[in-house]
Amino acid sequence: MSEGLRERKKRQTRQRISEVAIGLFVERGFDHVTIAEVAAAADVSVNTLYNYYEAKEDLVLPPDQASPRRLADIVRDRRPGESAARAVLDHLRDELRRRDRKVGLTAGFGRVFSMMRAAPTLTARLEDLGRQMTEALAHVLAEETAAAPDDQTPRLVASQIGWFHALLYSEIGRRIEAGEKPDEIADAALELLDLVEEMLGERALGYATRKDAG
Structure with a gap:
């Protein structure tokens, strides 16, 4: 089944948030960047960010990629x-x-x-x-x-x-x-x-x- 427009936009938003976050973490250090700063840099609300990533660590190690299985x-x-x-x-x-x-x-x-x-x-x-x-x-x-x-x-x-x-x-x-x-x-x-x-x-x-x- 091909990816729908809604799913594609969600995937792109998720990817953009992760890329922005990792860029900030690499530049300033993981512990020195807040979730609010990541959200602002990715141009999303904090609530939207948490809809995609439940924890700050998930921005670097997303469960769907760093899977315990x-x-x-x-x-x-x-x-x-x-x-x-x-x-x-x-x-x-x-x-x-x-x-x-x-x-x-x-x-x-x-x-x-x-x-x-x-x-x-x-x-x-x-x-x-x-x-x-x-x-x-x-x-x-x-x-x-x-x-x-x-x-x-x-x-x-x-x-x-x-x-x-x-x-x-x-x-x-x-x-x-x-x-x-x-x-x-x-x-x-x-x-x-x-x-x-x-x-x-x-x-x-x-x-x-x-x-x-x-």
Whole structure:
């Protein structure tokens, strides 16, 4: 179904608010910009802004993009014959090759990343997001494998996947702050994922392999 005029205007307004907010946050620091200042700069009322974003942190980490179900959704969508860990590894590799904004490889993200690192509420949100991702993934793995309530395997495998997912972002962030170019970062990150795959045991790599269709 094509996007209607009303939906398109709402999407454009939402995008404009976010872009204006991030520009102000990068220029002055997240903690030094108020919601009222963002609204004024984006030419909307404070109430309108809150209709699109429930919290100030959402302007930088919108729930529809920084979703606690990211890892769970990747695993749910995996192909027949693919395990949970390999699905996430392959998905991350694809994002790196496409220089997807989800892995921070777009132009100008370095300044955004530095701004986020300097804001305690944003770093706390990211840490909490990581925990939520792991918990949601553990629930999916337990459900799909019909694990017994006292079986810790789903949680352990989810923790390993959550670990290398966080490790990748940490490495990307470190290289961004070092001033490396997106192509250099992507190449190094792909090598890191290859090393992670080598280091993971076969039990973790083969866990929750989806049965072939038919």
